[in-house]
Amino acid sequence: MAANNVPATMRALRYNEYGNAFDVIQLHDNVPVPRPAAGELLVRQYASALDPVDYKIMNGNLTIVEIGRDFPIIPGFNIAGVVADRGSGCKREDMQVGSAVISYANVRQRGALAEYVCVPERICAPAPAGVPLLEASTLPLVGTTSWQALYNIGKLKKGESVLILGGTTATGLAGLQIARALGASRVACTCSERNFDLVRSLGATDPIDYRTKDWRDEMQDGKFDVVYDCVGGYVSYEACQDPKRGIMNLSREKDRHCYVTICGDQQGYLGPARMLQSGAQIGSRKIASLVPVSLGGTSPNYDLYTAKPTQEAIEILAAFAEGGERANAAFRARTRDPNYSVADIEGWKPLRVLIEESYPFDEIERVKAAFEKLMSGRSRGKQVIVFHQEGKEEVVGEKKEGMEGEKEEQSEENEKGQSEEKREEQKEGKEEEQEGKEEEQEGKEEEEKEDKDEKEEQSE
Ligand SMILES: NC(=O)c1ccc[n+]([C@@H]2O[C@H](COP(=O)([O-])OP(=O)(O)OC[C@H]3O[C@@H](n4cnc5c(N)ncnc54)[C@H](OP(=O)(O)O)[C@@H]3O)[C@@H](O)[C@H]2O)c1
Incomplete structure (x- = not known):
């Protein structure tokens, strides 16, 4: 273990030759964990959504972006995880070791389909507060x-x-x-x-x-x-x-x-x-x-147009996904409307890109299936590769002090809704049970009455 409990090696999805992504993608152990250079963060990946450009590069259609690079190559653009280490010269107070962040790896570097990835601090943003990193991982590139x-x-x-x-x-x-x-x-x-x-x-x-x-x-x-x-x-x-x-x-x-x-x-x-x-x-x-x-x-x-990772873009996405005051401030600055308020936009909701399915990174057949789905051109939302599941509990962006996380409110609402539903179901169940008992009782009484009548008839 190196500094901050970062291991020396990790597991990563890589390719060694060009071809169909689902043929060439492989899972490797013992890949050296990259060391953050000056101004870089080392991020322990939680999840990373796939994009069509992943397979377009892997099948050799865009070799121009790989000039001068040797195999093996770790693909992947979307970064959503927790800071594990910081290179020298990192300045942001809000992105310390342990902070949840999102980012978008540049096309030359990529490397997001691994347990750890390095990325310049200047193109990272604190993950949207209260939003699971699984969901946040869909946002950076698209x-x-x-x-x-x-x-x-x-x-x-x-x-x-x-x-x-x-x-x-x-x-x-x-x-x-x-x-x-x-x-x-x-x-x-x-x-x-x-x-x-x-x-x-x-x-x-x-x-x-x-x-x-x-x-x-x-x-x-x-x-x-x-x-x-x-x-x-x-x-x-x-x-x-x-x-x-x-x-x-x-x-x-x-x-x-x-x-x-x-x-x-x-x-x-x-x-x-x-x-x-x-x-x-x-x-x-x-x-x-x-x-x-x-x-x-x-x-x-x-x-x-070809997108470029910038701090401006990643910050607005995180703010938009978080909602509340962070979104208001970000949109005010960009629309130059000092009165911009998300509350005034009809139907406004925090930014989300649908997840079609998530796939564990260490089940290579499932990873291949994710690429196959992506390559069909019929995805309805994102295919997301999940790395650290931490006993499967959700990892969410940190809540800011004094901020009500909309996600939490939403899940509380959901839970409330669910428990009300459950109570309703239980009530209905009990009522049905009671009705059943009553019917049974009525049935018994009727049977007894019939028996009695029969006996009386016989004795007559
Ligand atoms: N230049 C850049 O920086 C950049 C960045 C990101 C993406 N891209 C490119 O942009 C394209 C879209 O990427 P994406 O990730 O957003 O795609 P995607 O999510 O994989 O697209 C799948 C969706 O496309 C719909 N679709 C397929 N053909 C269509 C058509 N003719 N008209 C309308 N909808 C159609 C499908 O809907 P149905 O199943 O209902 O048909 C499906 O929901 C890709 O070529 C990608 O490489 C470029």
Whole structure:
């Protein structure tokens, strides 16, 4: 054991070659625990949600991000755990050894699918108070992506309208909630009809079933200020560029990209030739969007966006997930509205991204199943790999002094609701039992009476 009871070795999920994630992922013992460099925290992982980019890198489609790296590689971006050690120069008072934190590993480093991972302190935030780390582990990558796409790139403002392509992708689920929290007046999205109730509960105003309807026809004259594309493909951008369809408001506001895609047109292997082709296409779209609308410009400001871990993003996600005063303060600073209050946002709820299923990291067949589910493209929420279960009790972000943890209130409510339900059930059960006894008694009495009558008849 080294300092702070950190062991010398750990278990980690790794790959040694490119291929289908469920073929190449392996569980390894005796992997050296990384040592935090200056300015880094060593985090003991509690849980880590998977993202499509994990398998895209593992199958060799994005080798560009691994140039200069040797196998074996530990994948994984989402960090949710407890600080086990601090490198020199770490400054944050609120992220000491033992503090629960969340973060998002950068694409070069990754390494979140292990019992311990190092991450720069400057891109960590105290975990949302009262929120189980299992739930918090779903937020860093998809939350950062959607926050940056809608707030930093799309510059979505109060009263504006947004169309989210792929409302039930995990990024879309976060995007719906972020759009609502930023005060968007209309939040349309595409998704399967079976998910209409889910997306409405998170802020969608008009969902469209992409399986039975063509959203490009449904959204004519939609006049969206921002389109956030979490699905990709050529047709979406083309439709938004077509002036006859009138899908978008063409803002020429400086540095504002109204058509933000996180997927782009190209799927699959991104070798040098396709990278060049994609670069040329992005360049031509950017040039087209420079033509002023008054001179016949029809192209929305286009951006193929790749998320970056930043303190700004991780802090807002933690605050948004925590709710209360932490959320108010974070949104006030970012919306520049000194009176911003979550209480004024209709239907406001703390940020959550649905968990579809969680999988223990040390059961490799289950880990493979998690990747298989992810790769099906049909996830309904996140697949989460769980590391330390501490006897299976929940690990939650620390409560701040004087703060009422909404989660706790919620679970108290749930418990209250459950115990009331139980009491009701027990009462019903007792009543049924009593009724049964009474019926039995009545039955006995009737039998006795029948016997008596029979005897009397016989004696007569
Ligand atoms: N650029 C970046 O920084 C960045 C960051 C994060 C993610 N991404 C990329 O963004 C994409 C989405 O990632 P994710 O994790 O959010 O996805 P995900 O959760 O794995 O997406 C699964 C969901 O997509 C829905 N879906 C599939 N095809 C659809 C379509 N044509 N229209 C509408 N919905 C559709 C499915 O709904 P049904 O089953 O109902 O069809 C399912 O609920 C991936 O390609 C990912 O690599 C990029």
